Amino acid sequence: MVLGLDTSAANCSAALIDRDGLIGARVEEIGRGHAERLAPLVRELMEETGVTAGRLDRIGVVAGPGSFTGVRVGVAFARGLALTLDIPAVGVSALACAARSADPARGKTVLAAHDARRDELAWQIYERGEAKGEMRLDPVEAVAGQARGMDDFILAGSGAMKLAAALGGGLEAAATEPPDPEQAARLAAEAQDLAPPSPIYQRPPDAKLPGGITPL
Template identity: 40%
Template sequence: MTVASQKDRTLHGYGLIIDTAVEFCAVAVFDLSSGSVISKKVEEIGTGHAEILMGYVDEVVSNAGVSIREIKAVGVVTGPGSFTGIRVGVSTARGLALALGVPSIGVTTFDALSREVLPIASGRSVLIAIDARRGEFYTALYAKDGYPLVPAAVSTTEQAKTLYETYRPLLVGSGAPAIAADDTSSEIASLHATADIGTYAICVSEAFSSGQIEKPRPLYLRAPDAKPQAGFIIERR
């Protein structure tokens, strides 16, 4: 873990980015003027984000050599991904931002992954397909200029394959092999279900600099499994 020297830091301030959308728990402190990461911690934990997230935040801020009061924006990955993981990340980011009196900024996994891959797409569109299990995928299609062609959705294998066959894009994400299937002409850029924490930092820096800030909202593309049991509801009188 590398900590930038004090003379390399700007007076612009620092940002904090949190990613708990999938099996990783990732936190980083970065320079808001450039998006460059100063300190980070990324671990594949599976579940249990709520129990360790604030410890990661404390550790990363301390290793960056800054005070929590120097954080001027709190970014968070809004999904898609685990219902519980997204909820933990978004609620933590909102709470920290409120306590610090700074903006909270959401970034989707789709926007970050497309940003990583488009430079090597050679003028093609990019289809992101993240395995959502149950034979479904979280999908989004981006044009070669980064503009969303088909918005984020839950797609069946057949629907995702139709997108692929229509646009012949570069494939990205953990669901890419299932979409490509036996098509030997297909090309897969990566199998990652989330972007590098540094990419999220850059996205937050750009949003902060542009002033285009909206409160982060979870990107829940599929309804939660837990539902109320209607048979036990007492009729109101």
């Protein structure tokens, strides 16, 4: 059984899945206050579904790109809970979640884009559910230029509408909502790399620790 978590955007959300499918989910649009709301939300979900923490085999958490604070809240909670339960915690990309939501059958090409502000997009291409290359951060128009050379693809992610506008219309944007915790759980269940999750930043954080050290 896998618990999926997302606090990378406006939502605070969690989902439980097993090999037969979705057991239950809670999704709340809160904007801020993820640190205060996440633990109670998970507890409420587990009480509603009758699932005890001891039945969890793995935890999946959306590790970014997304809100700096929200991502760190989710990753820290997942790591702490996994350590307590002695099970793996797995970080999954918000772009991978968007691609899976847009193409659940994993039979198409998806350009997943996160709105990184400053007229930039963090983006990645997925073909049949597999990432092609690393996540990139580029100006919207530069990503649009890359997309104009592609055939038959789906746009997904929080930056999909902005990219569709840059392309001049004619493309439907799918999966533009915050990451689905069910997809986070499914991606975590399939993961082979069980290293503890770390934040996936769209760009180096502006905040620095004493001595000019970039936060992990």
